[in-house]
Amino acid sequence: MGVMVCLKWGRELGLALIAALMLSACAGDMIPAGKRAQARKPSTPPRYGVNSAEFRQCAAKLSSLGARFTPLPDRSFGGGCTAYGAVQLDQINVPVQGLGVMTCPVAQNFAAWALYGVAPAARIYFGVELVRIDTFGTYNCRVIAGSSRLSEHGRANAIDISGFLLADGRRISVQNGWNGDAASQAFLRAVRTSACRRFRTVLSPDYNAAHHDHLHFDMGGRGGYCR
């Protein structure tokens, strides 16, 4: 009934976009009140499942970046830990050590960061090609260090980057390079800046001692946190 009323309004307005917006608003209104309360927990941002339109859009973008990946069934692991709308990222433009399960938005931004942020920065600051990115992984069902809040790693919604291997054999680690030689310092800060344009939260050694040896990127929270 509600959908039909909305459709009629939409047609009379004659704008397909408005009709679509109204349809989605009306569909939301038709969820019984009890279910709606369950679906909207204010502390938890929306998590898009593997069958959602958001996931399909993300997967298309990930493909357009040249990535090879496998969509994974939505899973809940207990303790609030989940992997919704996640992929196994098999290949991007550069080899990556330690790639695990991650949400599609993390995979998409990571692939774009590697391609458009890290590879050019290696050429600019070291004059050589990037040959590998090393990570400390993605999914990990745990709380944030020093807090009781679930880490975005518990939602497969974060990735930790530990270092970079260059074509001349040099390895630039976050641990040694952050306060290392001038080129390493500049390179690591440049790739952090590039990550801040893509991920919602970026934490580096500048944030706290828990991040002295890696860069943390996630797609949780409100966004705009870059330190």
Ligand SMILES: [Zn+2]
């Ligand atoms: Zn992390």
